[in-house]
Amino acid sequence: PGIAFGLDAPYSVEYRDRIGSTNERARELAAEGKSDVAVVADEQTGSRGRLDREWMAPSGGVWLSILTRPDVPTARAPLFTLAAAVATTDAAREVGVDARIKWPNDVLVEREGSAAGADDSDATGRGGRKLAGILTEMEGEADRVGWLVVGVGVNANIDPETLPAGATSLSDECGAPVDRRRFAATLLERYAELTDSPEALDGVLPAWRERASTLGRRVRVDTADGIVEGTAVDVAEPGALVVDTDEGRQRVHAGDCEHLRD
Ligand code: BTN
DSSP: OTTTTTOOSSOEEEEEEEESOHHHHHHHHHHTTOOSEEEEEEEESSOOOGGGOOOOOOTTSEEEEEEEOOOSOGGGTHHHHHHHHHHHHHHHHHTTOOEEEETTTEEEEOOTTOSTTSSOOOTTOTTOEEEEEEEEEEEEOSSSEEEEEEEEEEOOSOOGGGSOTTBOOHHHHHSSOOOHHHHHHHHHHHHHHHHSSHHHHTTHHHHHHHTBSSTTSEEEEEETTEEEEEEEEEEETTTEEEEEETTEEEEEOSOEEEEOOO
16 A cells, blocks of 8 residues: 555555544554554544644645554654654645744744744744644553554645634645645655654754744743743753743743744
């Protein structure tokens, strides 16, 4: 199936016109002991978003989930999510869309003049419109990943009228529909390249930094332990955001990040 999809990556592809959720299907395959499968769908009827949020996945998007069983410590698992954000950004750039990453893994497009300080504010990140989101699910032992499902949702050929507020699509940015098969293949190939060995994983943070929108910006991060506000200065292993706050430097491992006006 990998060959039929024209894919130069070590995954077999299960394609569905319509599915509840590709993440859910990938989890079923994981329960059957499978690995190295990419589930790709044209439309999802029961998508899962981060933090239990709703995610719209009508026909025309790129909705996919990659199931692997990487032989790495559980502590490094967040790198796979960041790798998916890098891979999605690169696939978008290949079709001419200047995508950037908002920590930890939202892929945004900041239009000319709409960077920090402009009034393009929205629910998902001021100064940018959300092109893609990523939801990772995993199971493993304390020290080793068992299976890992990285789900990527890209608003590919979606009419802007039907997008949620603060979102954009590849077709809207490009002014014409994109080749979704090719886009998915680029994304999957790049993801495989970034994650296929422990050495390759070492390259994820440098690649993420180069594509980041968040670094150098004022941010407000909503974490389980409260709000962290300050200047985002770096991302550190295994994907923590380093924020300079009035109380000093803090590392944030998980949370919802908002870019503030500078
Ligand atoms: C987010 O909330 O930003 C993450 C959204 C992730 C959506 C994708 S679409 C493919 C995969 N299947 C799902 O049900 N969710 C993810």
